[in-house]
Amino acid sequence: MNCNYRLVLTTVMVASLAACSGGADRRRQANQDFTYLESKPLESWTLPAGAEPFSTDDYAIKNKAYQGEIGSGVDIRPPQQVLELIPGARSVKDADGVTLLLPKAEELPKVWLLIQGIIAEQNVKIRNQAANSIETDWVTWTHEDENTEIGNRYLIEKSSESNRYSFKVSLIDWREDGVEKPVSVVNKERYSIAMLNLVTAKYDQQVRDEARLRAQELVKQIPISMGKDRSGLPIIIARAAYNVFWERLPSLVEDLGFTVEGRNRSQGVVEVKFRSPDDAFWTELGTKPIMLDDSTYKLQLGDLGNRTSINVTDSNGKPITEEALNTIAPVFALAIERANNQ
Numbered sequence: 001m002n003c004n005y006r007l008v009l010t011t012v013m014v015a016s017l018a019a020c021s022g023g024a025d026r027r028r029q030a031n032q033d034f035t036y037l038e039s040k041p042l043e044s045w046t047l048p049a050g051a052e053p054f055s056t057d058d059y060a061i062k063n064k065a066y067q068g069e070i071g072s073g074v075d076i077r078p079p080q081q082v083l084e085l086i087p088g089a090r091s092v093k094d095a096d097g098v099t100l101l102l103p104k105a106e107e108l109p110k111v112w113l114l115i116q117g118i119i120a121e122q123n124v125k126i127r128n129q130a131a132n133s134i135e136t137d138w139v140t141w142t143h144e145d146e147n148t149e150i151g152n153r154y155l156i157e158k159s160s161e162s163n164r165y166s167f168k169v170s171l172i173d174w175r176e177d178g179v180e181k182p183v184s185v186v187n188k189e190r191y192s193i194a195m196l197n198l199v200t201a202k203y204d205q206q207v208r209d210e211a212r213l214r215a216q217e218l219v220k221q222i223p224i225s226m227g228k229d230r231s232g233l234p235i236i237i238a239r240a241a242y243n244v245f246w247e248r249l250p251s252l253v254e255d256l257g258f259t260v261e262g263r264n265r266s267q268g269v270v271e272v273k274f275r276s277p278d279d280a281f282w283t284e285l286g287t288k289p290i291m292l293d294d295s296t297y298k299l300q301l302g303d304l305g306n307r308t309s310i311n312v313t314d315s316n317g318k319p320i321t322e323e324a325l326n327t328i329a330p331v332f333a334l335a336i337e338r339a340n341n342q
Helices: 024-028 107-121 185-218 242-254 279-285 322-341
Strands: 006-008 090-093 097-102 126-130 133-136 139-142 150-159 165-176 179-181 224-228 234-238 258-264 269-274 296-303 308-313
Touching: 090 185, 097 107, 097 185, 107 133, 107 150, 107 165, 107 185, 139 185, 150 185, 165 185, 224 322, 234 322, 242 258, 242 269, 242 296, 242 308, 242 322, 279 322, 308 322
Parallel strands: 006 139
Antiparallel strands: 090 097, 097 165, 126 133, 133 150, 139 150, 150 165, 165 179, 224 234, 234 308, 258 269, 269 296, 296 308
16 A cells, blocks of 8 residues: 655654765765675685694684675664653663653553554554554655665554553564565664654654643733842842743733843843833833833843742843833733733
């Protein structure tokens, strides 16, 4: 069956290859010729006349058939790495594929539901499905490291036995340009991990989106007041954790005539440009205008545990006056209240 799903890998595949130049062969093969394949077979050593025979096993190569690729068939790319995007999870690789052991029981149904969602969303056909396993039809990968279009079929299984919560990805079939071929050990590992990374990357994004929504809900009730820092200087106090208020601040100030021009979360700095709205805006908001000139400013946030401090400096790095700061606090409070009522 032909699969109408084209999976385009970007950063999920081996990121270290992104800077390489040249074609797929250059990235996959050693940068040299393979004349060693033309070497003549070894011959038995003939002792010169009168020489005493001597032998040692120090450098002996066992006479047996060795499995593995040679010449251009040797893949020099670094092994595919499992992305550690689920905190506390660990991966286990075996001959069949790769298993991700999840740290919490409640994460397994979430991941399994996500896998089913990816399959349905991308129209991946399914050959067999049971309560704990899914066998896909052909999935097509396109990547600059491959000379041809690669097709894979996967078996994805979940398990909760012995209080071990895991899901396993196994590559079960392989084809190149529509021609089915045996699955090599290297390709089995590489593309099993690639599929697992796709799932964990999607799961990580889902967790981030959920956290952002929770932050938006938490930030709806944020009392704003004036306070003093340790030096006795005036500051604005937002009664919300730093990470919560940080997510809310940009949309808050943009509704008040500020334009965010830069942010540095680790330093707690938000660079803004202020242009005061007209009188009708302040009348509608029900407060006096902010006492700031139309200019650029820096909002400096401080982490106070369950509270966040806000100070404002002008374009010269000097704190604005206490009078001006006193006009900002009530405006912030009214803006949050208005946002909650919308």
